[in-house]
Amino acid sequence: MPEAIWITFAFVLGLGVKAVGLPPLVGYLAAGFVLSGLSSFTGLAVEQTGVLEHVAHLGVLLLLFTVGLKLKLKSIVSPEVIGGGLLHFGITCLVFTPGLYWLLELDWATALLLAIALSFSSTVLAAKVLEGKREIRAFHGRVAIGILIMQDLIALVVMSLAAGKTPSQWALLVFGLPLLRPLLYRLLDASGHDELLVLLGLLLALVLGGLGFEAVGLSSELGALIFGAMLANHPRSQELSKSLWSVKEMFLVGFFLQIGIGGLPDQQALMFAVVAALVLPLKGILFYFLLLAFRLRARSSFLTSLSLTNYSEFGLIVASVALPEWLVPLAITVSLSFVFSAPINRFAHSIYERVCHRIDRFESHKRHPDEQPISLGDTKVLVMGMGRTGTAAYDWLSANEERIMGLDSDPAKTEKHQKEGRHVVFADAEDITFWEGLHMPSVESVVLAMSDIEGKLIAARMLRKLGFTGYIVAHTMYADEAERIREAGANQAYLTMSETGVALASHLAEHHQRIEDVRALEQAKLPK
Known part of the structure; x- marks a missing residue:
């Protein structure tokens, strides 16, 4: 055949x-x-x-x-x-x-x-x-x-x-x-x-x-x-x-x-x-x-x-x-x-x-929409990669921190986030010229939420190369990739599926705790 x-x-x-x-x-x-x-x-x-x-x-x-x-x-x-x-x-x-x-x-x-x-x-x-x-x-x-x-x-x-x-x-x-x-x-x-x-x-x-x-x-x-x-x-x-x-x-x-x-x-x-x-x-x-x-x-x-x-x-x-x-x-x-x-x-x-x-x-000296930021101003928390994971992290963190910024390499995605009220700008973590001109005086923590492992590795290495001493956290699907991200400079790299399981278990524990609290309250109201 x-x-x-x-x-x-x-x-x-x-x-x-x-x-x-x-x-x-x-x-x-x-x-x-x-x-x-x-x-x-x-x-x-x-x-x-x-x-x-x-x-x-x-x-x-x-x-x-x-x-x-x-x-x-x-x-x-x-x-x-x-x-x-x-x-x-x-x-x-x-x-x-x-x-x-x-x-x-x-x-x-x-x-x-x-x-x-x-x-x-x-x-x-x-x-x-x-x-x-x-x-x-x-x-x-x-x-x-x-x-x-x-x-x-x-x-x-x-x-x-x-x-x-x-x-x-x-x-x-x-x-x-x-x-x-x-x-x-x-x-x-x-x-x-x-x-x-x-x-x-x-x-x-x-x-x-x-x-x-x-x-x-x-x-x-x-x-x-x-x-x-x-x-x-x-x-x-x-x-x-x-x-x-x-x-x-x-x-x-x-x-x-x-x-x-x-x-x-x-x-x-x-x-x-x-x-x-x-x-x-x-x-x-x-x-x-x-x-x-x-x-x-x-x-x-x-x-x-x-x-x-x-x-x-x-x-x-x-x-x-x-x-x-x-x-x-x-x-x-x-x-x-x-x-x-x-x-x-x-x-x-x-x-x-x-x-x-x-x-x-x-290169022309005139600006184009693909121009990237050179200063993050007073940003305290930086989220790199505004897909589903990055967006969830941004929304949770923004509830307690106003000085937060998101970066993404998709111009259409950044525009969508901006219309929804998030502080997100275009930037590509794999662009060496972005890192060479970057000024981030107030950043204390960075979340690496890009989908590409290479982007996370480059970002972690370049952040440390720039002298950043703050906390870097990332997520990935595989244990070997998590180790590579940590070796590149991240403080911690969590396995996505493992963290999902932990989140589900924590929600279940919270539910059970609420039930126990209600029962304890009802027991307290009963006549002795």
Whole structure:
């Protein structure tokens, strides 16, 4: 069975690259090429089938749906996203088109379409990397995803023009989708927390978003993304995203296998891919300076650019429609960019710390919304990370302490807290420049409530490095992480589940004590 062979090779090579510190998706890509080679040289029946193609497509739809669940559209409509995305696309096409025309002796139309295919960055890879680091909702993650959405929309237009197809008149119904949001909210509320929740996600992503948009002549990928974005403001959107996590991850293995199994390249295809890989850094450099031009800080520009320094699976889709003869060379090009981009992005923060002093000089002196505070004033208690745990800690502490401040790396979340009356500002604990300029003269205690272990470790180390001698407390899910946090400088790191159990027991003890007090009072009133 081909499926058994796919699963075996994907697991073995995925586990192998994970052991050397690379993301498993690099192993899945390698598994695809190994299987393609086995098919060519041994006759082993591992060629791509309709099943693998369908699984891969479902994985992409589910990924885009879960990305949509984490998006606030108002944060995407910004100058750096629209301007940066369009300018990068235009400049790339202007530079690549004549270069491809002269070097490869192509006609202008083919050179332009190839340039367009190479101008896109990978939504699948960038979203997966950012999601793995829990940075999709950080400022740089939101800018990266916004630019990717801009590119995907451009790709959809190009594919429509190249295929000579136009959406049907029913496509206008898409503009009425916001009217369905109350119904979708009710369905999400009524779905509970078990398998119905998963089925609702599959229904929206694959049926309504996927097949529904295809039926009216639009992209299924766009449909999945839009239906996810329509639920982004619902309180249970993240629960829905987590419920789909395992299904999405399994299907995405098929996507990466599909790229490799598509066929082995010839010498010309390899040369094309190598040259394209060599100019890949220029793509990231262009993004970096464009984002700086829109007044982003150097760190935000660097991390966003690094996320976008790769070639896109949408380039393969464009090629399958308009340039089928270039599909294999582009598949190798995309694969090489993944091999380069995935490990680089894993160490993005460490790389920035090493080069920040060299590249920060290009930063604009004008302020931008991603600017972070340099002084905490008379703040006495600091809560870093304003998710559910951080918010609960803030609310409990604020009952007895007015000089309290919350920090969070999600601008939309900070705005929400500010509207609810909390003193919360934007700041990213993993940003070295934030710590370098921070002044915290009155802070006595710090609560580390970020979801990311790396953020907690960096915050604890930097606080002690700044000379902070106050009390630092954190929470985590795992005992080994708690030990690492304490070694980084925290006074105490509590296990989340253990503390939940203690809290439940304390509530029960308080209840029993109240009953005993009532009984004692009743006994005292009885005549002796």
